[in-house]
Amino acid sequence: MIEIDVRHRLAHAEIDAAFSAGPGITALFGRSGAGKTSIINMVAGLLQPAQGRIVVDGEPLFDSERGVCLPVHKRRIGYVFQDARLFPHLTVSQNLRYGRWFRARGTTAGEMERVLDLLDIAPLLRRLPAHLSGGEKQRVAIGRALLSAPKLLLMDEPLASLDERRKQDILPYIERLRDEMRLPVLYVSHALAEVARLADTIVLISRGRVEASGPPADILARTDLFPLTGRFEAGAVLECTIAGHDGDSGLTRLESAAGELLVPRLDIPAGSMVRARIRARDVMLATRKPAQLSALNILSARVDTVRDDPPFAEIGLSAGDATLLARITSRSLHALGLKPGRRVYAVIKATTIEHGAPARTRR
Template identity: 55%
Template sequence: MIEVAVRHTRGAFSLDAAFAAEGRVTALFGRSGSGKSTLVDVIAGLVRPDHGRIVVDGVTLLDTEARLRVPVHRRRIGYVFQEARLMPHLTVRQNLLFGRWFSRDRDGGPGLAAVADLLGLAALLERRPAGLSGGERQRVAIGRALLARPRLLLMDEPLSALDEARKAEILPYVARLRDEARVPIVYVSHAVAEVARLADTVVVLDQGRVAACGPAAEVLRRGALFPGRDTAETGALLQMRVAAHDDAFGLTHLDGAPGRLTVPSLPLPAGASVRIRVRARDVLVAREAPRALSARNVLSGTVTAVTPGAGAHARVEIACGEASLVAEVTRLAVHDLALAPGLSVLAIVKSVAFDEETIGVVEI
């Protein structure tokens, strides 16, 4: 459990943010300048706020009213920055063990071998940072922070300095860290895809204020919270399980709250749990069952809300079983189909709409 309530003014910028979150990953989301990094620095103890209270796992790290401020080196917080900040003259092994040096008086936590295995670093231990890719360097930085045996791990846009290929390389390791390391994470990002893949709770910041806070599946449906092109990336977040594979056609069938979904083949055994993001822009809405259609996913549902958006767009929320999908359509489509709450419709999603950005493994 993380509880944060902070007020701080720095020049013309004012931060007044409060939230409580319980889960493995809490994502701080917002455009540049919204206060994400400042808030993380306050949690870490790198910035002294004018007023504030921070509690992590029942331990109070800051309470300005009570004149309590735990020093940075006693907070037991690991920090992963945008840049890896490795020591170039040390090997990967030595960089990792530098984190362990800070935790000599702490019991428990994973050892070097366990962290190297978790982050795929075993084959890199004798190399130096200059011989590593950007994604490898960032994995070493995560391992170093983890070996400090933190009670909380802060990750400030750790993928922002990487290209798309390196981001795709490192995301599965961050997901594995979430599932296996047993250390709560506050993850800063301005990328919806990262937040949807990793977060249990999402805190949206806007101009230093909390615009929304709640379960990721709930917050990511609310397109109005996300600026510009990010709106098209929002939608439904679903927990599904692998039901079967169709090897002849390279497909995998998933079962979950909305029914059955068919996606490109996943290298996972039956029963594996996955998190699926169904982007609003990938959902079509029909009043009648389509004929001779290439899309494999046709789900029965009921319209629960229609919200006009900017310009020609509108968002339609559809209850499919116990799940809720979101479709981004034109306002003309809303008019022509007479879409309104209570109307029975079909939500249609192409199988090829799902890719490595929208499917993440939760557990096997």
């Protein structure tokens, strides 16, 4: 368990943040300049808070009242920066082995093999950083951090310098890290789609303060947080099971708390868990069950909440045991006569549902 309660005045902002984090990925999400990187730099020991306390697994790393401030090299924290920061004159193998100097005991062959397999970097061992792609460099940087045997991993915008293709290449490796290593990770990002896919918990930071924290499904569905999370990317996050594949149509069936969903075929075995994200702007509503549509997903739902802010309206829905969010125009809201308690059908195109790689069974 990680406990953070820090206060510090910077030239551009004042940090006053308190939150806790467990195993898995805790994403510090907010706009640029919100104070996210400053907070994890305090955890790393690169920036000393004016006041507060930072505790990892019961060990205080910083405590202003007790006069405790462990030096960086004694904190057993791995740090992955936005740029990989590999040593250019060392091979991948040598960069990885550099991490072992920061651990209490030597790296075993089994530990090295596990990291190489987790990140698929064994074929890169003899290369110099100059001959790696941006995504490969970040995978090596993550491996180096893991081989230092950290109690906590910090990742500061690790995908920000990558193009969209490279981001999609590396995301599955971060998901494997989340699901297989069971290592607490503080992950800084201002990309909502990224944290919706990766995070177990989102801590929403604005102007140095924690505005909200909780599971992605809860945070992204809260209409009161739209000024901070953004209307455009808001929506629902569902934990799903692969129910099966239809070879003829090229579709995969997902079982979710909202009902069955059809998506383009996923190369994932039946029975695996995936995380699906349905954006509010991709949900259409009908008061009668539609027929002869190209959209394949039609879910029965009930209107729970209505937030009318012309020209748009956000509609909170209960579909089965799940919560969905729809964004429609105010004109459509009034034309359909939508009010809390009204039964509707949520219509979602299969091609708009985003998904992540297999995720562990949630706590």
